[in-house]
Amino acid sequence: MANATAGLPEHHVAHHFDTANQEFDSIKTGMWLFLASEIMMFGALFVGALIFLTLHPAAFREGANHLDWRLGAINTFFLLTSGLTMGLAVIAAQAGQQAKVRMNLVMSLFLASGFLVVKAYEYSLKIHHGTLPGRLWHGEGFHDPFVHVFYGFYFVMTGLHGLHVLIGMGLMIFALTRASKVQFSRSYFTPIEMVALYWALVDLVWVFLFPLLYLIG
Amino acid sequence: MIAHVHHENINYLKASKGLKNWLVTVDHKRIGMMYLASILVFFVTGGTFAGLFRFELWSPLKNFLTPDQYNQFFTLHGVIMVFLVVVPGIPAALGNFILPIQIGAKDLAFPKLNLTSLYLYWIGAAIALYSIVAGHADQGWTMYAPYSLSRNPSVLWMMVAAFILGFSSILTGLNFIVTMHNMRAPGMTWYRMPLFLWAMYATGIMQIFATPVLAITLILLLMENFFGIGIFDPALGGDPLLMQHFFWFYSHPAVYIIVVPGFGITSEIIACFAKKDIFGYKFVAYSSVAIAIIGFVVWGHHMFVAGQSELADSIFSFLTFFTAVPSAIKVFNWTATLYKGSIDLKTPMLYALQFLFNFTIGGLTGIILAILSVDIHLHDTYFIVSHFHYVAMGSTMIAFIGGIHYWWPKMTGKMYNETVGRTAAILVFIGFNVTFFVQLIMGSQGSPRRYYHYQDQFQIYHQISTVGFVILAAGLFMALFNLIASFFNGSVAPKNPWGAKTLEWEEADSPPVLYNFKETPVVTHGPYAFETEKA
Secondary structure (H helix, E strand, C coil), X not given: CCCCCCCCCCCCCCCCCCCHHHHHXXXXXXXXXXXXXXXXXXXHHHHHHHHHHHHCHHHHHHHHHCCCHXXXXXXXXXXXHHHHHHHHHHHHHHHCCHHHHHHHHHHHHHHHHHHHHHHHHHHHHHHHHCCCCHHHCCCCCCCCCCHHHHHHHHHHHHHHHHHHHHHHHHXXXXXXXXXXXXXXXXXXXXXXXXXXXXXXXXXXXXXXXXXXXXXXX | CCCCCCHHHCECCCCCCCHHHXXXXXXXXXXXXXXXXXXXXXXXXXXXXXXXXXXXXXXCCCCCCCHHHHHHHHHHHHHHHHHHHHCXXXXXXXXXXXXXXXXXCCCCCCHHHHHHHHHHHHHHHHHHHHHHHHCCCCCCXXXXXXXXXXXXXXXXXXXXXXXXXXXXXXXXXXXXXXXXXXXXXXXXXXXXXXXHHHHHHHHHHHHHHHXXXXXXXXXXXXXXXXXXXXXXXHHHCCCHHHHHHHHHHHHHHHHHHHXXXXXXXHHHHHHHHHCCCCCCHHXXXXXXXXXXXXXXXXXXXHCCCCCCCHXXXXXXXXXXXXXXXXXXXXXXXXXXXXCCCCCCCCHHHHHHHHHHHHHHHHHHHHXXXXXXXXXXXXXXXXXXXXXXXXXXXXXXXXHHHHHHHHHHHHHHCEECCHHHHHHHHHHHHHHHHHHHHHHHHHHHCCCECCCCCCCHHHHHHHHHHHHHHHXXXXXXXXXXXXXXXXXXXXEECXXXXXXXXXXXXXXXXXXXXXXXXXXXXXXXXXXXXXXXXXX
């Protein structure tokens, strides 16, 4: 915030703002509000999953036991590390170190891709075992008749989260393109900070998804 | 004329010409006007559907609609009026136009996002209209599972439409809150903000925090329809009550998204036409915020007979009584503002007074419905239909129409015919109350809502209600034609025809220039500083 001072060489403040600070603060407030609404959306899903856990604890446990916690742990590592590199990208941007910004963005993209690869592998396992939601379910050897509801939650929650990972990666590519054209400076790096904020949400959701789906049971 | 007129100093209606310039504009005023036109079109559409089934109910047996058509028309009436009219209504149309001017800004914080939300509204509306012809939507606007899980294409499209409209609503609320935090003119402190803006702020909070829950509910309903994921469907081990909880977690705050902006307009009009500072400014301001917060924890009162626990019922009942406190604070403060004011019964004031009357009935019937034992009798009767129409139509739409009349000279630069405007306002008042007051009586006698056939004893009430509808429609059309006519041959509006004290009247032209003010205004007094002038 303190670095976004007036008198920018490259960045042009939009017509309806008086100063660059006002512009930056507005965008940041907007981003936080948007993230708040995202949390409400995911929050409802978590509440739903917890209610299902109390209604059918056995089904929930059985479903969770069929997930490989090690794959979840690897993905947790990928996401948390990418959170770190995104944070480093912001710090580098504040210091005006453009090469570091690009490097950290590339690292984050790499780690996010790793997450998606593992997730895709997990999905392929589920398709193989037939542990799919609802009508698509043809899993065998399960005792509880409601395990498919667990997988309903599993796919909706990880799917929606995965969509956010994809969008986040798109935003990183956008930021990387602009960084490569040297469109950021010590006084203007708003997009990088916003992408990092968004990515923090992606991390945060996963930090709760992982124990809920993989570790309970 | 000066040869080199800078385009920034021309009024926004003339700043650029042609349809294309309107469609790609990022000017909040033009976007607000396009919202206003769209919302009014849907208001007439939804009202026409209401008229169709109201006439069908003239006699207990079939008149001209089949039971199936009757179900569809009340569903369409509900969906259109809720999602396309009253929820976006005041914020999207009047808020968009007035909010930046009232705080002394050039535009909203995110003009392009604002245009995006207008397009989302149009896309959502187009899909909602398409759903009408895609099949038979007869599930009611609440889309309860498992009835909404029958893979009815019409219902599915309606869910998609509501999802998109929800995004439009979130983006508008977000834009407003950011603008109020960051774009206020020098001297515009929080407590100098007009109460309309406090209402917009409270509305924005609810839009941002409640609407995403509707979004996820709709996603889950769609997933349930396509894949049968078993989260809501009891046949697959799901919990249909969970769907109702989710739905009302949005839709109860939505009731306040609907009515709180009406509070804002009423505060503006009453202060202006009583020429008095609003009584207890901070109480009125914070009661909007309080309603927004309490509004999040009362959703269970829609589910008293749905099978939730008695403990939950009691808690929700108690919390619902609690919402009456900030609402009553507002009504008392408005009344106190009127006391010893120099009241001028211009058209907007007539609507504001109607609001006071109708909202008091709408609010008090809400208290009656919050009583658990009474609600079991009144649930799903015409009593509840009347209750929420007293709020959504009698309060919100009345305030909306009052607001349109109040800001019309600013928005268009034209004065409408005052006599016609007042006559229309009186017709609307009579028509509305004739239509809906009898429904309270009919409902208290146990007449269920949404029924195609009804018992003979209720016919007289239905007929009175239908007559009321005709009077109401006449009043509304009279108001509408009066406004449209003024656009073409009304007299030119002065800068501040009402003698109001807020920025949009004191500082901006009628209609405002492209960036609202020729130079950024400096605020030196509160929004209703009428008394200081007299002293």
